[in-house]
Amino acid sequence: VGLRDSAPESPPARDRAARALNAHLCRCTGWQTVLDAWELATGVELTTTSGPNLGDSESANRRATIEGRSSQVVGPDVVRGRGGFATDTxxxxxxxxxxxxGPWEDPDAWVIGTTLAEARRRSGKVQGRRTTSGAxxxxxxxxxxxxxxxxxCWVEPAPxxxxxxxxxxGGDPVGPLANGxxxxxxLNSPLLAVxxxxxxxxxxxxxxxxSREDTVRHGAKRPPVAGGAxxxxxxxLRVARTSGITEAVSLVAPSLEVVEVDIAGPPTSSALRAAGWAEAVVLLTGAGALEVGESVxxxxxxxxxxVVxxxxxxxxxxxxQVLNGTVLRSYCIGAAHMAWSWITSESLSVDHMGMVHDLTVRSFxxxxxPETPRISVEVIPGDGEPVNGSDAVFAAVAAATWLHLGAPPDLPGG
Known part of the structure; x- marks a missing residue:
C-alpha cells in the first residue's frame, strides 16, 4: 500500500515492486504471484496470465493442503496477515x-518468561550472525x-x-502445522510434546x-548428497543418514545404489520437499539416463x-483433478523458484563439528x-485423484536448471 501511495497517479513498475520484496521470504508461492497481484491492484495489464480466480474456498483449501502437505487455508484474511499460525492464536x-x-526434545532445556523479551534475557540469547566462512x-x-x-550443500528450508x-x-497442543x-x-517437530x-x-x-537462529540450528534439513551416475x-548416491531416504530414492531411481553416511550436522528429514528423489532425478538427467525435457x-x-x-x-x-487452478499454479511457481534458488544460490556453512554458522535470513x-526468472506454468487437467504436483515441478526445474548451468558437480552452481 505504501509503495502504491508513493505515486498514486503513476504506480511504480513491476521491477520496483520486486525490489520492495527484498525483505520478504515466503517460500510457498514464490515472488511472481505477489507481483502479479501488484499489477492487478494497480491497474497494470498483467504480463503473465489472467487475474486470479479462487473459486470455492473448499477446493482452494484442499489443493493448498495437498501441495503443502499440511493444513492450509486460502482466503483474503491470510493475505491480510491473519494466517492462523500458532503464534497468532x-x-x-x-x-x-x-x-x-540442550536438545529441543528436553523440556528442562527451555527457559520460561512472562514475555518473549524476558525469556530471551534469561536464556542469555546472542543475536545470530552471517559467517564469513564458505559453505x-x-x-x-x-x-x-x-x-x-x-x-x-546443507541448505535451510527457510519457512x-x-x-x-x-x-x-491439560489441553491438546497447537503446533507448527496450524497453517503451513x-x-x-x-512435520516431526518435538515442540508440541514439550x-x-x-x-x-x-x-x-x-x-x-x-528464534530464527534456533530454528536454523535445530530444525530439520534436506540431507546432503554426493553421487555419481x-x-x-x-x-x-551417498547421502547423510536419514530415516526413509533410501526408500524415497528407490521409488524413482531403482538402479542407484544408496549409501547412507553418518556425518556431523543438523537433523535431517526425508519429509522435506522431494528429498532424495529430486536429487536422483537431477543426477540421472545430467548423466543422460533421463532425457532433457522428459516428464518427471x-x-x-x-x-x-x-525448460530453463x-x-x-x-x-x-x-x-x-486440478481443484483450483490459481492455487495449483501458485504452488508450482513457488516450487520453481525454490528449485532455481537451490541449484543456483543456496547453502549453509556447517563446520566439522556439525554447528551451523549461517543464522540470518539473508545468509541462506x-x-x-528481482533476480527470479519469469516463470510460466501450464496446468494440464486430469480426471484422476488429485495429487501433489509442485514436488514434481520442483524436481523437473531443478534438473533443467542444473543442465542450464552446465551441470556443475558442486552446488550451488552460481
Missing amino acids: APDDHLVAVPGN EPPLEAPAGDWDAVLRT LETEAAWCLP GAFGAK ARVLADRHGRPVLMAP RRDGTGV CSPEGAEATA DQDGIRVTVQCG GVVGA
Whole structure:
C-alpha cells in the first residue's frame, strides 16, 4: 500500500515492486504471484496470465493442503496477515518458552518468561550472525567412472514462520502445522510434546517461541548428497543418514545404489520437499539416463516438465483433478523458484563439528524477487485423484536448471 501511495497517479513498475520484496521470504508461492497481484491492484495489464480466480474456498483449501502437505487455508484474511499460525492464536495470558542449552526434545532445556523479551534475557540469547566462512558439500563423491557427478550443500528450508507451538494445561497442543508446514520441515517437530509438558508444569498456557537462529540450528534439513551416475541409470548416491531416504530414492531411481553416511550436522528429514528423489532425478538427467525435457514423474504419479533458458522457466504439470487452478499454479511457481534458488544460490556453512554458522535470513542464499526468472506454468487437467504436483515441478526445474548451468558437480552452481 505504501509503495502504491508513493505515486498514486503513476504506480511504480513491476521491477520496483520486486525490489520492495527484498525483505520478504515466503517460500510457498514464490515472488511472481505477489507481483502479479501488484499489477492487478494497480491497474497494470498483467504480463503473465489472467487475474486470479479462487473459486470455492473448499477446493482452494484442499489443493493448498495437498501441495503443502499440511493444513492450509486460502482466503483474503491470510493475505491480510491473519494466517492462523500458532503464534497468532496463543491465549493472551501465556508464558513464553525459548531454547536454552540442550536438545529441543528436553523440556528442562527451555527457559520460561512472562514475555518473549524476558525469556530471551534469561536464556542469555546472542543475536545470530552471517559467517564469513564458505559453505562446502560435506560428502565426497563416490569413486567411479561417471557420466555425471553431483554434490549438494546443507541448505535451510527457510519457512516464513519459524517453528512454534502452544498448549493449555491439560489441553491438546497447537503446533507448527496450524497453517503451513515448511514443505515437510515442521512435520516431526518435538515442540508440541514439550509445550504440553511445560503447560502442565506451570499451570498456564505456554507458547514455544524459538528464534530464527534456533530454528536454523535445530530444525530439520534436506540431507546432503554426493553421487555419481552413468547413462544407463546405474550409479551410487551417498547421502547423510536419514530415516526413509533410501526408500524415497528407490521409488524413482531403482538402479542407484544408496549409501547412507553418518556425518556431523543438523537433523535431517526425508519429509522435506522431494528429498532424495529430486536429487536422483537431477543426477540421472545430467548423466543422460533421463532425457532433457522428459516428464518427471513423482512417486505419487504427478508429471511435470521444465525448460530453463535465457527467457525464463516454463513448466507443465499434470496432477489429477486440478481443484483450483490459481492455487495449483501458485504452488508450482513457488516450487520453481525454490528449485532455481537451490541449484543456483543456496547453502549453509556447517563446520566439522556439525554447528551451523549461517543464522540470518539473508545468509541462506534464497534468490530474491528481482533476480527470479519469469516463470510460466501450464496446468494440464486430469480426471484422476488429485495429487501433489509442485514436488514434481520442483524436481523437473531443478534438473533443467542444473543442465542450464552446465551441470556443475558442486552446488550451488552460481
